[in-house]
Each structure stands twice: as structure tokens, then as C-alpha cells.
Amino acid sequence: MRKMTLTGLVFLVGLIATVQAVNLPQEVGTEVCCELQESASACLLPGEEEGTCRTASAESDECSTYVEISCTENAERCYKVSARNATGSVEECTVQNGVSLIPIWAGESIFTDWGYFGDSGPNQWGLGTGFELCGDGMEQSPINVIESNATAASISASIGDVAQHDNSLFEITQENYAPKYTCVQEGECGFVDWDDERFFLVQFHMHAMSENGVNGKSYPLEVHFVHSTEEGRLLVLGVLIETTADANSVVDPILNSTSVACDGGDECTVNFNPSQLYDAESGVWNWAGSLTTPPCSEEVTWFLQQNIAQVGYSQWQNYWDHIGGFPGNARPWQPLNSRQVVSITPAQSAPTPTPNPTEEQTEEDSDVCFPANAQVELSDGRAVRMDELQYGDHVRVKSGNTADAFSTVYFFGHRDSNKVAKFVRISLDDSELTVSPLHYVYVQAGSKMIPAAQVRVGDMMIDGAGHTHEVMDVRRVQELGVFNPHTEHGDIYVNNMKASSYTALVPPHLAHILLAPVRMIFSAFEKRALGSMFHADCPKWLRQMSIMTQSAQ
CATH class of the missing domain: 3.10.200.10 (Alpha carbonic anhydrase)
Incomplete structure (x- = not known):
């Protein structure tokens, strides 16, 4: 049996990718035709060295009017096909330019190596013998x-x-x-x-x-x-x-x-x-x-x-x-x-209410933070990761470009680059926000604050330009690093999405009041080291003060 050269194979598959459809050769009288488009066929008489270009008549099975088939790439490259005649021998058929083509052998796939690009790519797989399901199957993957x-x-x-x-x-x-x-x-x-x-x-x-x-x-x-x-x-x-x-x-x-x-x-x-x-x-x-x-x-x-x-x-x-x-x-x-x-999905246990801030809370619940790779926008326009953020940095807390759109980071509730923790990943239509389950984020286009664990598909969040984004997916993940920067304003935009510095461990209004002395001292002395004085014991301290305050009410 004749063998196809590599050059011929590449050229042949390139041709098939160019035309809209290629059907098996059909006998029309004494001619053999290969359909190229809805109305155009290339037909060959047995023994001819070169085929002719024709249109197939809609009223009959015969090839009729001679027409020229236009070139698709340039003036030197036109549609080309090969056909097998009634006796079973292969005739080489070209269209109006005298260049013959390596034929498609009957019973063989046109691919010796299928691939993922161009001439041997997925859109061509269904043309190969034995690969018909790739083009015609009704239950194909992936999806x-x-x-x-x-x-x-x-x-x-x-x-x-x-x-x-x-x-x-x-x-x-x-x-x-x-x-x-x-x-x-x-x-x-x-x-x-x-x-x-x-x-x-x-x-x-x-x-x-x-x-x-x-x-x-x-x-x-x-x-x-x-x-x-x-x-x-x-x-x-x-x-x-x-x-x-x-x-x-x-x-x-x-x-x-x-x-x-x-x-x-x-x-x-x-x-x-x-x-x-x-x-x-x-x-x-x-x-x-x-x-x-x-x-x-x-x-x-x-x-x-x-x-x-x-x-x-x-x-x-x-x-x-x-x-x-x-x-x-x-x-x-x-x-x-x-x-x-x-x-x-796995069997779900009965839903539990948002936990009260008690000493019995798990370590996972206390990690109310963002991962190390989360980013914030500084007032100079730079985007920095959480593990690069410093005390005294001015970060975005509001949408727009007004003077109060940025606020100072004066305190870190958590700041650990090496800890692996569980987070909620909120995927939006063109971005993502990863945050711990009990950390507050804004939904309803920025008008409502809820723990990240309560975010649902279809909720609307807001970005730094004031545009809304739909939540497309919510899932639990593990990430490296735990960081909880507090701004003087109380909010913070992370990965360009509006969130809060506060968490469900302590009501936001109460946490803001409890941290007022820290903000006052920081503003008065502007000592970046101040935050480290509270860093290690702050979560416990805040929880204890919250319990005491609630008990007194």
C-alpha cells in the first residue's frame, strides 16, 4: 500500500480544516465527486490527471455547471481533494491549479498522530476513521x-x-x-x-x-x-x-x-x-x-x-x-x-447558628483572616500581598478616588505567614476572594455585611470601582498564611472586593469601640511597633472583653 509522507499528511489535514465539510466521495455517473461546500464539488473522471471544479445541482445527483472555486488563503492555494473511483483505485484530484495531493486511503484514519492544535486538533478528530464519535457523539466529554x-x-x-x-x-x-x-x-x-x-x-x-x-x-x-x-x-x-x-x-x-x-x-x-x-x-x-x-x-x-x-x-x-x-x-x-x-455531596450535619465569642471556640474559628496571597491596593496604586503589608500602610477602604477612599492599617489581629488554615473561596464572575468563614464580607452590592460562610451563589459583591459582581461559586479550601489587618475606617478591599476588618467573633460595632484606645495611641504616636504589643494575645483579649461587655448589658 502506498504510504503518506509527513508533508503530505500535514497539507491534507490543513485542507480539511479549511473547508466547511468534507464527505466521502460519491459516484455521479462516470465521475467521482468530493463535496467541498454546500453547493461546490470537485469531480474527477477516471484516468484524468486533474479534476475540474463544478457545482452540484440541487435538482439531481449529477454535477452540472462548471465554476471556479475561489482560493481560501491566497492566489496560489485553492481547495484540493482526493477521490477513489468506481474500480477502487485512487485518483488524485486537484482544483484548477495542477498540484496533486496525497490521497486519503480508504479504511485508514487521516491521522497517524492526533493532537490539540490546527490540522490534527480536536475539531478534526471526528473525520478520522474510527473516531466518528468525536464529531457525532451526543454524550461527549469534557463539559x-x-x-x-x-x-x-x-x-x-x-x-x-x-x-x-x-x-x-x-x-x-x-x-x-x-x-x-x-x-x-x-x-x-x-x-x-x-x-x-x-x-x-x-x-x-x-x-x-x-x-x-x-x-x-x-x-x-x-x-x-x-x-x-x-x-x-x-x-x-x-x-x-x-x-x-x-x-x-x-x-x-x-x-x-x-x-x-x-x-x-x-x-x-x-x-x-x-x-x-x-x-x-x-x-x-x-x-x-x-x-x-x-x-x-x-x-x-x-x-x-x-x-x-x-x-x-x-x-x-x-x-x-x-x-x-x-x-x-x-x-x-x-x-x-x-x-x-x-x-x-457529603451528608451535612444540622446547621448551627453563628457561634458566640467564648473560650470554647475552635482554633479554626479563631483564624478570622485572609491568606498570605490575598492582595490589597495601596494609596500609591500598588497592589501588595497580605504578607507584604505593613503597619501604617494606607489601603483602599472605599470605592472611587476620593481622599477618604484609603485608610491606615494600625493593627493586625493575626499575622502569621507559615500557618495553613481553612478558608472560604468566593468565586465571582471575574475575580476571587478567599477569606476565613467567620470574617465579614459585603453582599447585596455592598449594603449588607455577613460572615463569608453565609455567602451564596447569586449574591452580589462590589469592587473598588463601585461595580457589582455576581458570586458564581463558594467552596472550602486550605491556604497558607493568616492575616487580619485592621484599618482606622473599619473596612478593607481585598482582591478588589469590599470586606470588613471585623469578624463574627465580636459584633463589629463593639469591636470598633474596643479598639478605639489602640487607634488613639497609634494616631498620637504613629509607632508601627505598637501593633505587635497586642498581636499575640489580641484575639483572646477581644473575646474576653466582648463577653464582659455583653454580660454587663
Whole structure:
């Protein structure tokens, strides 16, 4: 059989990407025609060295009026096709410029290597023999999960309720220029129990950027843990990942520069525990989907973890550089069609009221702060991280550019760069605010102050320019650093969103009164070291004074 040259292959696939549709050759009388557009066909008589350009008549199956098909890129490049005649031999067909083309061989995919860009990209996958579902399937993955449209499941479960994975040995190989981690001891790397079946972990791999999205947002990385029953039914557990400044030691064995480039053999094995990457306490979104790479087989059960995992930026960069950078290896979102996304969440305990400020409060509740990577705007226009903010800095506390839009930081309730704490991440339409659950933020376009834990999807928040933003997602995360700067005004804009210096531990009006002496001393002496005098014991001190004040009322 004749072989396709690499140059010919690239040129051929580029042609197919140019035309609106390419159908299989059809016999019309003694001619063989390949449809190029809705009304244009290139037809060939067996034995001719060059085809002619025609339009297909709407009234009959015959090719009729001769017309010239215009060039699409420049005067030297026109539409070109190849066709197989009635006897089965391949004839090369060109359109009006005398340049022949390597033909499409019957029974072969037009791709020897599918990819993610241009001529071999996802929009072309469905043209390959055996890949038809990539173009015609009705239950394709990945998808964009719209949380507000998801149906609540009739059961409650977390990932840990249905999944069990242990430290196991995986072999690293390269598939389409990206690492794949295959379970060495089949059936021994973990499983997911779902719908009365046990799905065993077969392999896992990654995509950058993420393939699935949530509320229109993509993430830097996504891991797919691919599971299979003994009969071959598939379940994929996807984990969305964001990057942080600090490396995640758990994933270093699979994301260091050596591992991502490894390609088989005894030296390309790694011990890894998948349960250390996913969150066993997280819920999932569930839908019926497909493989996200050719042949795009359907009837795949999908779980997408609702909580977001983290890796270090340098670890993500190792993977990104290895796969060649832009455009990455992510298939675009596919239509949901008639499918329903189901939200499966862990069993929730009975809701509890906002806690009173007592000594019995947990350490987690007392961490009423922002993480180290949160940013504030200074009066000189600079944006600085919380761990760079200093006593005496003037930060934005109001929208607009008036003289009172900035206020002085005179005190830190917490200031610890090394502590890891739990936060609420509030994702808006074009920004994010991460804050501890009991810290006050403003909703209803800045008119109402509530603890961050009570923020809900659909609430409206306000930015430093006075514009409102809709809350698209709210979830619990872990972040590094705890910082609670107090301004003389009482409010503070963090990540350009309006928040308060105060928390639900102490009523804001009472906290403002209790801190009045500190503000007076700071204003009188302007000693930045003043804040450190109160720093260590301040949360306890404020709670005690609040209790005493409330008891006296």
C-alpha cells in the first residue's frame, strides 16, 4: 500500500480544516465527486490527471455547471481533494491549479498522530476513521459544569465513601507527548464502588489547562483517574487543580521534571497514593460522558471533584513545558445536550447558628483572616500581598478616588505567614476572594455585611470601582498564611472586593469601640511597633472583653 509522507499528511489535514465539510466521495455517473461546500464539488473522471471544479445541482445527483472555486488563503492555494473511483483505485484530484495531493486511503484514519492544535486538533478528530464519535457523539466529554443547573442527588456521599486508593506502583510512559501513569499490579491500585459495580484504577494522566470547567472557569491542571470494571465499563474521577507558590510534596514524585519525561522501563516507575491528591471529604459532580481523547468512546461514568486541589507553580510548569506549552492538551468543552449533571455531596450535619465569642471556640474559628496571597491596593496604586503589608500602610477602604477612599492599617489581629488554615473561596464572575468563614464580607452590592460562610451563589459583591459582581461559586479550601489587618475606617478591599476588618467573633460595632484606645495611641504616636504589643494575645483579649461587655448589658 502506498504510504503518506509527513508533508503530505500535514497539507491534507490543513485542507480539511479549511473547508466547511468534507464527505466521502460519491459516484455521479462516470465521475467521482468530493463535496467541498454546500453547493461546490470537485469531480474527477477516471484516468484524468486533474479534476475540474463544478457545482452540484440541487435538482439531481449529477454535477452540472462548471465554476471556479475561489482560493481560501491566497492566489496560489485553492481547495484540493482526493477521490477513489468506481474500480477502487485512487485518483488524485486537484482544483484548477495542477498540484496533486496525497490521497486519503480508504479504511485508514487521516491521522497517524492526533493532537490539540490546527490540522490534527480536536475539531478534526471526528473525520478520522474510527473516531466518528468525536464529531457525532451526543454524550461527549469534557463539559462546563454550571453548578446552579446541577440536580441534587437523592443520596449523600463523599469521594471517600465510594473510593479507596493506596500507595501503589505506577509505570510512566508517554502517550501523545504527555506522561501516563499505569498501574503495574492490575487490580491492586485502588477502586471506586458505584452503581453496584467495582471500578479498578487502571491509569491516570493529566491535562493542561483543565478539560472540564466549573461555571465557565478553567483551571491550570486536571488529573483523570481512569477506572474500569472487569467487563471494561469505565469510570473517570477528575480532579481540578490550581497552582500556588509553594510546591506540593505529595505530587512531586509524579510532577518533577524527570518523571514527566520518563518513557517506560524499570527506571520509569513511581510509588504514588492517589488518595493524597483528591479530597476524600469532597462531593462530586456526576454525568454520563466519554473519553476526552480519540476514539471518544461514550458510556463513561464521570465524577468531577467539587473541591479544588493544589500544586506548586513550578510543578505545573514542569508538566506544561514537557507537553510543549501552548495550546496544551485539553479538549474543548462539549455540548451537554439532554444530559443532566448531578451534584452528589457529603451528608451535612444540622446547621448551627453563628457561634458566640467564648473560650470554647475552635482554633479554626479563631483564624478570622485572609491568606498570605490575598492582595490589597495601596494609596500609591500598588497592589501588595497580605504578607507584604505593613503597619501604617494606607489601603483602599472605599470605592472611587476620593481622599477618604484609603485608610491606615494600625493593627493586625493575626499575622502569621507559615500557618495553613481553612478558608472560604468566593468565586465571582471575574475575580476571587478567599477569606476565613467567620470574617465579614459585603453582599447585596455592598449594603449588607455577613460572615463569608453565609455567602451564596447569586449574591452580589462590589469592587473598588463601585461595580457589582455576581458570586458564581463558594467552596472550602486550605491556604497558607493568616492575616487580619485592621484599618482606622473599619473596612478593607481585598482582591478588589469590599470586606470588613471585623469578624463574627465580636459584633463589629463593639469591636470598633474596643479598639478605639489602640487607634488613639497609634494616631498620637504613629509607632508601627505598637501593633505587635497586642498581636499575640489580641484575639483572646477581644473575646474576653466582648463577653464582659455583653454580660454587663
